[in-house]
Amino acid sequence: MLRSVLTVFSLFLPVGAMSAEFRIDQASKTLFMDGVIGVADAGEFRRLIAGNDLARLGLSGPGGTLRAALAIGEQVQSAGLATFIPAGQDCASGCALVFVHGREREVGENGRLGFHLPFIGFSPDPTTDSDEKARELERYCRLFSREADGPGREADTGRNAAQAELPAEGPAGRGMEEPGRVAFFRSCIIGTYRMSIILAYKLTSLFREQGIGEEVLTKMLSGNSSKMRWYGRDRAEALNLATPPR
Structure with missing residues (x-):
């Protein structure tokens, strides 16, 4: 028990030394975050959005520390950033939780969102x-x-x-x-x-606020921590994980 x-x-705890990579495309006002989310990344993310005129956040990566992911997600929501997954990229676990905080959310062609029950070491x-x-x-x-x-x-x-x-x-x-x-x-x-x-x-409130289908959270919390549930663009849009382009 x-x-x-x-x-x-589990993922509220630090998991070794890890850090995501950030880069900015000033022309499109886009911040890209890729890789494993580490405990220091929330602070780095805060610094980047405070010092730059940004409108979008591109995401890819396998996840990381849940506490940091949620802190970044809250900053995304506060700043009113749109989130997207570049074509052909995966955004899973903590990365997917950052994604769902977006004001508008887009999954590129052959991109995927992955959710699972958080696990522990x-x-x-x-x-x-x-x-x-x-x-x-x-x-x-x-x-x-x-x-x-x-x-x-x-x-x-x-x-x-x-x-x-x-x-x-x-x-x-x-x-x-x-x-x-x-x-x-x-x-x-x-x-x-x-x-x-x-x-x-927190997750229930977030998903309801964002209008995301209950199926996603239900399967996430009732599933196995070792089993990732993947959502491609069509399914993500059907569940309002992703918002169709206007």
């Missing part, structure tokens, strides 16, 4: 011993606590969701009194539930 809970929240090998599984769980909870209490967190959803003091580095359960260990992991699990609910609410 714990793993299914953590699965929903908490997946210990079932053959490993209990200490190794505990270390993997502790790694997740440390990342959760630090990210929830880090810059850019939503008001009252971070520190309250992970307010137990972090244990000393090392295998979970070592160097900690039992009450502290229990409080740490309990806070992590409760916080994960809370942020999962917040995520579901």
Whole structure:
């Protein structure tokens, strides 16, 4: 049960060192974002749209950190940018969530949008011993606590969701009194539930606001995190994921 809970929240956490690539075509007032979305990209995106006269955002890439993707999406919506996927390109996972924030949304010929249930790196090998599984769980909870209490967190959803003091580095359960260990992991699990609910609410509100067919979100949240659901231009337009050209 714990793993299914953590699965929903996963991409709010940093996943290694990664960063999208940005370039600007001043003539068409277009910003292009390609590649894996990293935790620093929301800040870079904010800097670029503040310093340039932009009207459109071209997107392609496999996704990345969900928290950063949603932060970029909110900036897209606030700036009133149109979003599009260049012909023949894929925009999946976090990239697709940035895309749906667009004022107008276009999928180029043979372009695709991909959605899946967010996943997590908490997946210990079932053959490993209990200490190794505990270390993997502790790694997740440390990342959760630090990210929830880090810059850019939503008001009252971070520190309250992970307010137990972090244990000393090392295998979970070592160097900690039992009450502290229990409080740490309990806070992590409760916080994960809370942020999962917040995520579901945010996505539901966004899709409704953008007039996107319920099928997309329903299949995304009820599907398997390892299974990507792809939408080509025709299907995307039928579900209002993409808005037909006027």
